[in-house]
Amino acid sequence: MTRLSVSVARHLQADGREFRLDVAFDSDADVTILFGPSGAGKTLTLHAIAGLLRPDRGTIRLGEQLLFDRARRVDVPTRQRGIGFVFQDYALFPHLTVAQNIAFARSRGWMQARGMDTADRQLLESFDLAACADACPAQLSGGQRQRVALARALAAAPRLLLLDEPFAALDAPLRERLRGELLALQRSRGVPMVVITHDPDDVAALGGRVIQLHEGQVRTPP
Amino acid sequence: MPAAALTPLLLTLKVALFATLLATLFGVLFARTLGRKRSVARDVAESLLTLPLVLPPTVLGYYLLVVLGRNGVIGSWLLDHFGITLIFTWQGAVIAAAIAAFPLILRSARAAFADVDASLEQAARTLGLREGAVFFRITLPLAWRGVLAGALLAFARAMGEFGATLMVAGSLPGRTQTLALAIYDAVMAGDDARAAMLVWISLLVAIVVLLIAARLLQRRRP
Amino acid sequence: MQAFRRRRFVALSLAAALATAPAVAADLTVSAASSLANAFADLGHAFEVAHPGDRVVLNLAASDVLLRQIEQGAPADVFASADETTMDRAAATKSIDPATRRDFAGNTLVLIVAAAARVPKALDELAGPGYPHIAIGNPESVPAGRYARQGLVDAKLWDALQPQLVPTQNVRQALDYVARGEAQAGFVYATDAAVLKDKVRVALVVPTATPVRYPIAVTAASAHAQLARSFVEFAASADAQAVLGRHGFASVAR
Numbered sequence: 001m002t003r004l005s006v007s008v009a010r011h012l013q014a015d016g017r018e019f020r021l022d023v024a025f026d027s028d029a030d031v032t033i034l035f036g037p038s039g040a041g042k043t044l045t046l047h048a049i050a051g052l053l054r055p056d057r058g059t060i061r062l063g064e065q066l067l068f069d070r071a072r073r074v075d076v077p078t079r080q081r082g083i084g085f086v087f088q089d090y091a092l093f094p095h096l097t098v099a100q101n102i103a104f105a106r107s108r109g110w111m112q113a114r115g116m117d118t119a120d121r122q123l124l125e126s127f128d129l130a131a132c133a134d135a136c137p138a139q140l141s142g143g144q145r146q147r148v149a150l151a152r153a154l155a156a157a158p159r160l161l162l163l164d165e166p167f168a169a170l171d172a173p174l175r176e177r178l179r180g181e182l183l184a185l186q187r188s189r190g191v192p193m194v195v196i197t198h199d200p201d202d203v204a205a206l207g208g209r210v211i212q213l214h215e216g217q218v219r220t221p222p
Numbered sequence: 223m224p225a226a227a228l229t230p231l232l233l234t235l236k237v238a239l240f241a242t243l244l245a246t247l248f249g250v251l252f253a254r255t256l257g258r259k260r261s262v263a264r265d266v267a268e269s270l271l272t273l274p275l276v277l278p279p280t281v282l283g284y285y286l287l288v289v290l291g292r293n294g295v296i297g298s299w300l301l302d303h304f305g306i307t308l309i310f311t312w313q314g315a316v317i318a319a320a321i322a323a324f325p326l327i328l329r330s331a332r333a334a335f336a337d338v339d340a341s342l343e344q345a346a347r348t349l350g351l352r353e354g355a356v357f358f359r360i361t362l363p364l365a366w367r368g369v370l371a372g373a374l375l376a377f378a379r380a381m382g383e384f385g386a387t388l389m390v391a392g393s394l395p396g397r398t399q400t401l402a403l404a405i406y407d408a409v410m411a412g413d414d415a416r417a418a419m420l421v422w423i424s425l426l427v428a429i430v431v432l433l434i435a436a437r438l439l440q441r442r443r444p
Numbered sequence: 445m446q447a448f449r450r451r452r453f454v455a456l457s458l459a460a461a462l463a464t465a466p467a468v469a470a471d472l473t474v475s476a477a478s479s480l481a482n483a484f485a486d487l488g489h490a491f492e493v494a495h496p497g498d499r500v501v502l503n504l505a506a507s508d509v510l511l512r513q514i515e516q517g518a519p520a521d522v523f524a525s526a527d528e529t530t531m532d533r534a535a536a537t538k539s540i541d542p543a544t545r546r547d548f549a550g551n552t553l554v555l556i557v558a559a560a561a562r563v564p565k566a567l568d569e570l571a572g573p574g575y576p577h578i579a580i581g582n583p584e585s586v587p588a589g590r591y592a593r594q595g596l597v598d599a600k601l602w603d604a605l606q607p608q609l610v611p612t613q614n615v616r617q618a619l620d621y622v623a624r625g626e627a628q629a630g631f632v633y634a635t636d637a638a639v640l641k642d643k644v645r646v647a648l649v650v651p652t653a654t655p656v657r658y659p660i661a662v663t664a665a666s667a668h669a670q671l672a673r674s675f676v677e678f679a680a681s682a683d684a685q686a687v688l689g690r691h692g693f694a695s696v697a698r
Contacts, residue, residue: 050344050348051347052344052347052348077347078344078347078348079347079348079349079350079351079352080350081348083348084348084349085344085345085348087341087344087345089341091339091341091342091344091345093342093345093346093360094342094364095363095364104346104349105349105350105351108350108351108352108355109355110354110355110358110359111359112359152345152349153348153349156348156349156350287624287626291624291625291626292624292625292626293624293625307576309577309626310577310610310626388613392610392611392612393582393611393613394610394611395611407582407584407585409512410506410508410509410512410582410584410585410613411508411582411584411585412508412511412585413584
């Protein structure tokens with residue numbers, strides 16, 4: 001059980017509009033759900049955890065490691081946090097094939113690694129993507145893209161996986177199927193997940209710890 | 223083509239090519255450094271770097287002559303440490319043309335980099351890549367068309383460079399007398415026949431460059 | 445009604461009178477060789493004082509370049525070149541009024557080096573290692589370059605010095621390159637060397653088979669022929685010769 005402790009605040013201003021994010025919660029559940037309407041600050045919170053957004057103040061801790069502490073000037077860069085991220089629009093690299101997307105993290109240098117190693121190939125198989133390994137993301141269906149995004153994030157062996165509205169762009173039967181697959185995945189790999197959703201059906205299906213966000217703040221007690 | 227016209231043509235192509243490579247290298251570097259964020263400091267920096275575009279070529283040429291000459295800050299250093307003189311050499315012409323063309327690449331590259339979907343770069347970071355790797359494996363491959371368009375503009379500008387080149391490199395036949403300078407000298411000497419021939423050659427080269435540009439920038443159908 | 449009409453009539457005739465009146469304030473465009481820059485600035489001022497209301501506009505460049513401009517229709521009124529060859533060509537292309545042509549100044553061609561540099565004693569020292577760049581006006585378009593070429597050909601050095609020669613757009617550019625140290629030696633007129641006497645030093649006088657003479661003439665297409673003729677006569681006058689003498693030009697009686 002890896003405990004995730006988040007306590008951050010951030011003030012944003014754009015086009016004359018303001019937004020104040022002020023969230024605090026702890027969770028050591030396998031699946032933590034950030035639930036709330038659009039604009040509640042769920043994505044911002046996830047970005048803060050991943051290091052893609054720098055809070056104005058607060059702390060973020062994952063297990064034993066302090067990822068962020070404004071007061072003590074600690075801010076571990078994203079690449080060192082070991083946190084996988086599945087973006088809302090999947091952010092698949094359009095100039096790389098499915099296989100290359102999944103194998104992306106195998107090389108951290110300036111050159112893409114050639115081919116796939118065993119672990120990556122296993123991911124390709126288990127996500128049912130072997131047939132389209134050489135296809136480009138533009139040629140895939142929504143469901144396939146989501147699986148590639150998941151496989152890619154998992155290929156980097158993260159300690160924590162963040163998913164931003166993973167089922168939003170999919171139709172109902174696909175959503176149902178993928179929820180089940182995600183749960184199975186979590187159980188088999190043991191990677192804790194934080195999932196964003198505004199769909200109560202997702203909450204019901206995934207279970208886990210639910211944290212409600214509304215207008216930048218947490219509703220239920222931590 | 224008579225030898226008299228071949229020499230300035232080859233020289234022009236050589237100078238323009240090296241100047242474009244130099245300008246592209248620095249243009250990409252500075253565009254990367256300036257980044258996507260817009261701030262007063264960055265905009266001021268970009269304006270200063272764009273100065274060669276708005277300065278009259280003779281002013282640019284004068285300052286280059288002063289700085290790169292024997293008694294100049296850079297010129298004297300080069301002379302003392304490496305025995306290198308740049309004035310009256312084709313290398314000097316390359317520098318003059320590169321500086322004149324640099325702003326064109328800077329702007330194109332910065333715009334092209336900013337056009338790359340930020341979430342793609344963020345995804346690469348979550349997968350463990352350092353900034354340099356993100357740039358080479360994600361940003362640059364996705365922005366290459368914009369950079370290339372800028373480089374072609376720069377090449378055209380470098381081919382036509384006159385004022386600054388004349389001051390820094392002189393118009394030495396066979397060594398620094400590019401097409402533009404050769405045309406000028408021919409007109410001033412009253413040799414209209416030679417001037418006309420050189421003009422036709424310049425036109426031909428310009429058309430060929432534009433055709434190549436059109437091909438390179440054509441979108442490949444997936 | 446009548447008063448109004450009369451006022452309109454007066455206004456109209458005034459306008460007509462002004463339009464057809466002889467040009468009260470004329471701009472005289474003088475295209476002069478670069479080496480005449482300083483001297484002609486003074487002569488221009490003096491001429492303006494003597495002809496109140498008229499202005500002398502100087503157009504300076506290498507003589508050949510000026511002639512090209514005139515041939516292509518540039519509105520110059522007076523043409524002063526640094527050698528007879530260019531003026532001969534001007535006469536051949538009917539760009540000047542040959543009746544107004546006269547010599548008005550003379551000059552000498554000199555070899556200069558930077559003020560702090562070693563002074564060569566003879567032209568053939570230029571073939572040695574210390575002169576990687578020698579500034580010379582482009583002989584195809586600059587009279588000073590032609591004089592220098594003639595001098596070098598006569599000294600049998602023209603071919604040997606080819607790799608070191610840096611052709612310039614006009615004689616003043618050659619002067620600048622030597623003053624700046626980019627060229628280790630250069631061929632300019634004695635009058636040019638005097639302009640930058642703290643930056644360059646005259647090494648020797650270059651003998652030229654053709655003496656350096658400056659002819660001046662009224663252009664064929666001048667719109668101010670009368671005034672232009674006055675300027676040409678002025679250039680040959682004793683007062684102007686004194687000014688030219690102060691700048692180092694030799695007096696020419698022709």
